[in-house]
Structures are given as structure tokens and as C-alpha cells.
Amino acid sequence: MATGFRPVTDARQRQMAHPQAQAWWQALDCGFAPVADVFEECLYEALSSFSKPQMEAFIEAARYIGKLGRGPEPLLAFLEEWPAVVAAAGVDQQDLLPSVMSAIRAMQQSPNSKAITPFLQTLAAVARRLPSADQLRIYLDIAQDLMARSSGSIHGHHTTFPSPALPEFFAQAPRLLGLLSTTGLRNWTEYGIRNYANHPERQVDYFSLQSADSHAVLQRERHGTLFADVERQLDLYLRALWRDSEQLVPYSTAQLTSGELRKPVPYYDHLGIRVPDVFDDVRGVTGLDRYRAVLAHMVGHRRWSQAQIADNWSPFQRMAVEFFEDCRIETLLMREYPGLSRIFLALHPRPQEAACDPQTTSCLRHRLAMLSRALLDPAHGYGEPVLLDFVRRFHQMLTGRESSTAESAALALAYVTQTRRQSDQLAKIHFDDTVIDYRDDNRQLWKFIEQGDEEEAFDEERRPEPGEELHGLPPRRYPEWDFASQTYRPDWVSVYEAMHASGNPAEIDRLLAKHAALAKQLKRLLDLLKPQDKVRIRYQEEGSELDLDVAVGSLIDFKSGATPDPRINMSHRTDGRNIQVLLLLDLSASLNERVGADGTASGQTVLELSQEAVSLLAWAIDCLGDPYAIAGFHSNTRHEVRYQHIKGFSERWDDTVKARLAAMEAGYSTRMGAALRHAGHYLSHRQADKKILLLLTDGEPADIDVSEPGHLRADARKAVEELAAVGVTTFCLSLDPRADDYVRDIFGKRWRVLDRIERLPETLPSLYLELTR
């Protein structure tokens, strides 16, 4: 052996203490010293749960892992974690081992063997978070699916690059499964694979939970009741039951590191009521009811609590006052709505009387939690005389009245004094069953005369700097439909809305004058369509007036012995149009093309033609009296969709609107779905029998940041479906002669392709009239 190399001692020669252990060590056939160091301890742990044949299989699997050529790490992880995995899954080893081993084999046979170590290291933590072996198998499936789809290849048939995501995925798996169900995990993984398959760095960011959309999707897929889903119900709850309309602000609970040192607690201040962003169901109480309990509790404080001066009270005294005060307001809450007691009592822990040993542990929390239970729950079943005495005094204090924070504080201080123990000062504090998680942190209950040293300068009100005023509207975010995964990409597109720039209104008047002949023709059509407010309906059995002609005829019939027609009245009905329309113009760069390159060109651009057409249409709709709006859009990646306001529903067809129309300009791309959603959001809030969104476009949806063919098309179709669901009819007039291929996909039957663009000015108004006849 050459000098400079450390001599490697072969651990195979190591002697184990027990002969059986020695036999297994031989069977393992492993030369790693670190493994030899802990082998026997691992064996003893395994022996406590495995039978002899199971041990054989265990050692055999370990032997295989030791021979993978990845050093001692995977083997150590396996030996240490495996018994815990089996115990957590709650099944026999033979039900689980084959699937785990096949997953390891699959990784070993692909370039992903590096991921085996993180996989084994987190397996036990994962198993603890999954309720059954079936779920664990699903987890393995997800992982293998991820591996297969994210491993790269150069020439297409051999996978040559390891999956960048896989090790990160395994490292994050315990945390992910703490927040997600397996279905949620699958969706989250799916999203990452779909969107970042060709982008290794971004893939790593996503799977290591570094990127924003990774968090957004995680949030969306979380189990439990999401705040976002029930926000309206909670607002209604506050308003209806408590006549409170405070703003609700969610705080994140997903950012917790695995240590979970400090959980955020609900609280309220002058900016609003803070609640967690998600609540799981616990002890038969739904997440929604937990939110309600939290809100009710805080409303109670806002109603009945007065801040107390706390400078002279010790932390223990303050804690006791908080417990008493919380119980006082909860008693008042339950007096108001007796049904709340079901929720409160189900959520309130029920500490065991003997759970805390006062010799070794600080029991104050435990005593107070018991007391709190006893104050709320008449069937508490505790027998301690002091506790019973204070329960009696508490109820006496509240009989027939609301009492006050000062009174409950006095009672609390008396309680602390009477039950004080030396051991309360001990560092070891009993926490089990003492956390009442629907209560807030009571920060509003205290005021301090002396400010502490740690003055909180950041609490000071921040005034906006002069000149910080907003010039445009803040962006609105819209989701985008991902047809491949059949989910929405949350908050994917930012739409900025702004007023369109103004030009010279005389331009538009000139355009209208140019089409005077057409206008005259249209005018005749319009007069026919114009709503006739009263229409006479004849031949009615009952009506407002006698129709003399018919009545006389009937009377003649009657006199001459024939059966008279009883329908001798007439009535009126009002015939009004109740249509609102929003005209959405695609202002993408292609509008700058000139029409008819084959020599017959009038030399006009599509934009100019659209301008003429829109002016005529606007004039026509104005004549009819239907409320209408006009807007244009173009996009420059998903971060910037510009929606330009040209005419609002309440604006009149006058020079300001004409000026905006005259200034129309084309540029950038066509992200249709977001624009449709934004326009639809305006239209859907209008009151009308029929709401029409008329889209004028010259090409298919496209944007420079989208390479997938068909993605924006599918998104646009989804947007059209969404609009249909809220009662908005979308109609597309396409100027692209080749549009037949895709407009049907997007708009179903509601589209028309205009072959001769030159005829746009006459087509558009008559199309509208046809649509609304």
C-alpha cells in the first residue's frame, strides 16, 4: 500500500457481542466502520418489533443497500430508520419492504442514485405523517413518477442526467406531508414537473420550496379549511351574529420550520383581526367552526374587556388574569349564543387532575387550565376544594350581570395567592393539555404606564411620502387555466388597467362622415330595431280595454246564435331592450399590418379599419340606447397585461370617448384569457337580461413567454366558459382568415370570421344588430 493513503481497516472482521448478532453481521457482509459501530444497537431496536424471518429479510435488504456503492450513509439511514417506518405504517414488514426496495432499485438503476440517501433519511418522518401503508405506497409512486419525468436525457432515449428535483423533494417530504394530503402532494409535484421540466435551476427552487409559486400551490393544496375559502362566510358570521365588521387578516402557518418553536396565535389590533390561514378539523369540530370560535372569542374581548394596567403584576399573575378574563367573556358569549358551548367545550382541553407532579414541575398552567375547564363546563368532574370554591365565586360574580375585567382580575389575583406553590418557579413547566388554541394572545388586555426599553419604533404609523400617490390602478391578478394538469395556476397573470390616452376627437367624426352612406343605411335598420315601448296585444280574454271591433263581431255572433269569441279585450305590453355590451378590442402588434397586399390594398392598416368599425358600432349602439363599454388590451408576458379603458358604461358617446378611440395604438401580444376575465368581471356586475362581450381580434391567443402550443387557447376557452357561467355571452369576430382552426375551440358556436377585412366597418355594426335582434 502506497504511503499517503490511510489504511482502511475492513470492518467485516469486527466482533459483535452476541453470537446471533455476529451471524447477522456476517450475513450483512459490510466493510464500513461507522456501520459496525452502531450495528448492534440497531439490531436490538429491530428485534423488539421483528420476528426471526422478518429479521432475515431486514438484513437481506440492508445487505443490498450496503452494496449500492454509495458509502455507509444509505445503509446507516436504513438500519436506523426502518424499524420506525414499519412501526409507523402499522403493518408487517413484508407488506412494505418490497415496494421500498423496488423504489431504491429504480433509483439505483437510473442516474438518480444520489437521491437514495435523502430518501431513506426522511422515510421514517414521512411514514409518521402518513396514516397507512397504502398512503406510503402512494408517496413512493409520486416519488418514482417525479424521478421518471424529471430525469433529463440528451438524445432522447437514455436518461443521462439525474433529476435535479428528486433529492430536494425527499428532503422536503416530511414538511410537505405535514401540510398536504397525498392528493395535495401529487398535485403540488405535478405542477412543479409540468412547469419546470426543462429548467433545472427553477425546478430545484420549486422543489426546495424557494420559489413563490411553489408556496402558492402548496397553500392551495393544503388540507383543512383554508381561510381564503371561508373568508366570506366568516365576514357574514361576524356581521350577522356579532354586528362586527372588522377586517380579517390571515397569517401564514406554513412557514414553520420543523422545530415549531413558536406557533403564531390569533390576535387583533387596530388593523384588524388576525387569524391563521388554515384550520384542520380537530376533535369533531370543523375548521370553519374553529374559525368561528376564534372570532367569537375576540369579539367577546372587544365587547366586554377593558385594558388593565399591568406594570405591577408578575407574569404569573397576568397569566391567571388572562385565564379568568377569557372564561368570563366566554361565559358571556355562551349566554348570548348557547350553541357556542358545544364548540368551546370540544376545543378546550380537559386536563387530567393528576397529570402534573408539583414536586418536579411547575404546575401553574395545569391548575389554570383545569380551572378554566371547570369554569366553562358544569360537568368538569374535578374535586379539588379550592378550585370548586373559585368556580362558585366566579359564577356568583357573573350571575345576572356582565361583571368587568377588573373584577375578574381581582378574583384571579386571589386565586394565584391562595394556590401559590414554591414549585411554580421551576423551569420545567407542564404544558400538556393547557394550550387553548382558539383564544387570542390577549395583547389588548394590557396597558403599561412605563414603556419598556424595547420600544417598538416599527409600530409607529407610517405616513405615505408626498408624491407616493398611486397613478394607475394596482394590478389585478387572475389565474390561468393549465389544461394539461386541469388546474388553475394561481394568481398567474397581472392585469393593469389604465385610461387610454387621448387623441383628436375630430378624427372619429371624420371617419363617421366618410361612412355617411353606410350610416344612413344602418339608421334605417336601427329605427326598425328601436324598442317600441308599448305594444298592443289583441284577442285577449282578459285585458285592460275592450277591443271594439272584436267585441262587435262577438256580439253579432252571439245574437245570431253562434258561439261568440270570448277574446274581446286587448292589453298592452312593454317591449324594451335590456342588453348591455362590452366591446373588447385586441390591440396586439399584428393590427399594424396593411390590408390586401395583393395590390387591391386600400392602404389602410387593420387598426385603422377597426377604428372605423368601432366608431360606427359605437354610434349605432348609442342610437339604440343600449348601455355599452369599450376597452382594448394587449400583453407583454404574464406580468403585464394592459387593459385600456376607452369607454365606460356610464360614459356618454362624446368627445372624450372619441378622443380615446382616435388615439388607439397597437403593440405587443394577445393574452386573451386574462383580458376576457377582466372584461367579464365588469360585465358580470351589470344588471341586464342579456350581457354580451364582443371580442374583435385578428389572431389566436399568444404571448412571448408561452411556448406550449394550445396553452393560451385552452385558457381562453376556460375564460369563455367561466363567463358563460356568470351569464355573459361571449362572441368573437375574428379578422384572421385562418381562424377556423382555433376559434371553434375557444368560442364554440359564437364566432364569425371575416374574410374581407375591408368590409369590417359595415360588418361589425350589422353583426351586432343581428346578435341582439
Next chain:
Amino acid sequence: MSNKEQFLVRAEPYYEAQGKEVALYEAAYHARLPVMVKGPTGCGKSRFVEYMAWKLGKPLITVACNEDMTASDLVGRYLLDANGTRWLDGPLTTAARIGAICYLDEIVEARQDTTVVIHPLTDHRRVLPLDKKGELIEAHADFQLVISYNPGYQSLMKDLKQSTKQRFTAFDFDYPEASLEARIVARETGIEEAVASQLVKLGQVARNLKGHGLDEGISTRLVVYAATLIRRGVAPTDACRMAMVRPITDDADIRATLDHAIDAVFA
């Protein structure tokens, strides 16, 4: 006149005064001033008018107005019979002839041009011209016109003309305050007052949502319905869901909130 008899209110309707409205109405009636009763649906407007008619011993003719109602539905029309045409008085004409209180319920539901026919009856002239018949009816000395409407759900389309509004004296009605409402519900249905006040509390919960997804809160009428169901042996929670929540909303969030309120009130 037997015609007059049929419009008399025979038994005393149960009415609990919320304020001075009974005395005020009597004063208005003695001066024969037209009266307008405003208030949300189901708060006791019609019951009040019925009660006053009984108290004053005058016949009461009620017309439920609707959108398809025309002036001839109020005034009268020609009908055919064997010998030609025959005139039939409408309810308003009948009331003016016999000296009844004519009560036009939910007047805004009728179109504005229809309601103009009441104008000559509501000012100093107190006449009703029947132009089709060529007759001018002098209103009977006991005749009075009362209209009701609910300002809560009036749309821009459905409002009274100023010229109509300014012919009336008006009462503003609202749901009675909680203890009174509970007493009314208890008295009306014979339910215990404790249950009645729980029902009223629920009604108030829903009234807090007016304008936040509900057009109208739960009316006293619905509270009475719920109490009636409870009297028939229906469990309170079921009765409330059936009578107080399901009728007023199809919004799932509001329904869930009100259902929770029911569970919270009836522990």
C-alpha cells in the same frame, strides 16, 4: 247596503302598537287624509291597516298591486253581456262609492302611469272621473285611500312619482324591537315567550346581513311561521331552517352562516 257589509272587518285583528301610530292614523282618517305605510316586508303594514279599519268600523277593500295591473283594473271596465256591454266597477270605484278604506298594497309594483288615476281622489277634489263611462264619481264621505310600499327593494325603475308621493301622509314601519316582537310572536302563535325570543334573536341575526348579501332580513311574518311550525311539534332547528332560512336565500355562504346561528341559539 249588503255590498258594504262584505268588506267589513268582523273580528278584531291582533295588532300590537309600536308607537303612536294608532292615534295618528285616527287623526288622519278623521281629516280623510290619504295615508302611505312604508316598511320592510312582513313587518305588519297590512295587519295595521286591517286593524284600523276594524277599529274605525269601516269597510276595507284591498288591492294587491302587480306589474300587469292597468288603470281599468282599478277603475272598472266594460264587459259583454246579452244586451251589449255592461260596466263593472273596479275596486277603487267601489270603495269611492260605498265609502270604504281602499288599500293599495305594494303600490310600486304597479306601473307609474297606472297609479296616476288615484290622483284626483287624493287631493281636495275627492272625485274619480270614469272617462270611458263619462261619469264623475264624488267620493263617499267615509272614503279614504291607503297605500303601502317597501322602500327596501325598490329599484330605480320601481319608485313612486313625486306627484304621487306628495299626496300622502306617511308612516315609517320597521320590525318591532326584540321584546315586543317576541311578545307578538308568542301572542300570535301561542308559543312560549322564551322560544319566541330565541326566534326573534335569529331574525335579528339575519337582519344584520341586510345589504351584505340579503335584500331583506327575516320578517316578523317568517318568525311567526317558524313559531307556528314549532307549535305543531316540529323541532325548533328544523322549523327555523324551513321557515326562516331556506325561503330568504340561495346563497350557500349565507345559508351556512344562518344555519350556524340556529345551532348557536338553540343549543
